[in-house]
Amino acid sequence: MNKVIIVRYSEIHLKGKNRNFFEGLLKDNIKLAIKKYNAKVERIPGRYMVYDFEESNLQRIVSELAKVAGIFSYSVATEVNSNYDDIKDEAICQMIECSGTFKVDVNRGDKKFPLNSMELARALGGDILKKNKSLKVDVVNPETKLFVDVRENQKTYIFSKIIYGMGGMPVESSGRGLLLLSGGIDSPVAGYMMAKRGVKLYAVHFHSFPYTSELAREKVEDLARKLVPYNAGNLTVFMVNMAKYQEAIKASCNDSYTITLLRRGMFRIAEKLAGQYKLDMIITGENLGQVASQTIESMSVVENVLISDRPVLRPLVAFDKADIITLSKKIDTYDLSIKPYEDCCTVFLPDSPITKPRLDHVEEEENKFNYHDLLDEAFAQVEVVKF
Numbered sequence: 001m002n003k004v005i006i007v008r009y010s011e012i013h014l015k016g017k018n019r020n021f022f023e024g025l026l027k028d029n030i031k032l033a034i035k036k037y038n039a040k041v042e043r044i045p046g047r048y049m050v051y052d053f054e055e056s057n058l059q060r061i062v063s064e065l066a067k068v069a070g071i072f073s074y075s076v077a078t079e080v081n082s083n084y085d086d087i088k089d090e091a092i093c094q095m096i097e098c099s100g101t102f103k104v105d106v107n108r109g110d111k112k113f114p115l116n117s118m119e120l121a122r123a124l125g126g127d128i129l130k131k132n133k134s135l136k137v138d139v140v141n142p143e144t145k146l147f148v149d150v151r152e153n154q155k156t157y158i159f160s161k162i163i164y165g166m167g168g169m170p171v172e173s174s175g176r177g178l179l180l181l182s183g184g185i186d187s188p189v190a191g192y193m194m195a196k197r198g199v200k201l202y203a204v205h206f207h208s209f210p211y212t213s214e215l216a217r218e219k220v221e222d223l224a225r226k227l228v229p230y231n232a233g234n235l236t237v238f239m240v241n242m243a244k245y246q247e248a249i250k251a252s253c254n255d256s257y258t259i260t261l262l263r264r265g266m267f268r269i270a271e272k273l274a275g276q277y278k279l280d281m282i283i284t285g286e287n288l289g290q291v292a293s294q295t296i297e298s299m300s301v302v303e304n305v306l307i308s309d310r311p312v313l314r315p316l317v318a319f320d321k322a323d324i325i326t327l328s329k330k331i332d333t334y335d336l337s338i339k340p341y342e343d344c345c346t347v348f349l350p351d352s353p354i355t356k357p358r359l360d361h362v363e364e365e366e367n368k369f370n371y372h373d374l375l376d377e378a379f380a381q382v383e384v385v386k387f
Contacts, residue, residue, distance in 0.1 A: 034065070
């Protein structure tokens with residue numbers, strides 16, 4: 001008998017002729033997530049098996065699997081040979097100290113097994129009751145479920161707990177995207193949401209050193225590290241200094257347009273990075289109406305600078321702030337995000353930012369300074385950091 005982890009995937013079964021591609025990608029991502037534990041991963045029909053690992057690493061492996069996009073659920077199981085006596089002995093062993101109501105739930109993937117699902121469940125339930133008089137069968141609302149999964153590899157897997165995973169699709173099955181990663185609450189959550197949908201993330205962080213501190217940078221680096229496990233084990237971050245660009249806006253333009261002009265500069269650089277690294281989309285943590293720069297008018301004027309057909313995706317656009325905070329706590333970024341270090345959007349923050357900018361007025365303000373050269377200079381000095 002061996003301890004194994006049964007891994008079930010999420011939406012891959014809907015993929016028809018492309019299913020093998022998605023199944024292979026998810027297997028690769030699982031192997032990456034648990035590589036340091038030297039466990040083996042095998043694909044069997046409708047499942048993956050994680051096996052041949054040190055039992056002392058079991059809980060660590062379980063924790064890593066929770067961060068792999070595309071996994072619907074998984075269970076720690078005992079593997080036995082697919083004959084009735086071995087299945088019965090292990091089922092009794094797992095239920096011997098239980099009390100209350102129970103049900104045996106059988107999945108008979110191997111149609112050659114001599115008993116069908118109902119017959120096997122009934123037989124096992126009877127043998128368990130003979131050995132444990134503290135139990136009573138309840139097939140509708142049992143306190144304990146014993147799962148028996150008879151597979152096509154002549155092995156049966158017995159377990160009592162199902163752990164639900166991240167869901168979604170395997171990372172890199174939906175292309176590659178550039179995340180605008182600030183030090184706030186929203187953008188790491190936006191990155192997590194897109195990784196869950198199969199996007200391989202790259203990130204760009206805009207800072208204003210020396211107006212922003214090294215502590216602010218360390219905060220963003222720590223946030224990037226939190227995203228790494230959800231992004232198939234790595235994340236490339238482009239660090240862009242916008243200080244000179246912001247100084248020019250401050251010196252030349254109407255103060256109320258500061259954030260609008262800054263974000264237009266960010267989007268221009270993001271588009272150049274996406275083009276250079278062949279990324280398919282730009283991702284932001286914008287949330288409709290949350291702040292002045294996130295009105296529909298502001299978002300439209302900012303996005304207007306893009307010249308390619310590369311989409312801008314805003315996975316949090318309709319979320320309540322409370323929902324975003326809940327997700328940030330789930331992925332363990334919240335405590336980092338609320339650290340009080342300024343980012344480039346706050347160091348030159350105007351008293352009254354414009355909420356409904358008109359494109360012609362924005363372009364008039366933008367033409368008051370040489371933004372092309374300043375953005376080219378910032379782009380030429382991009383720092384690439386790999387996590």
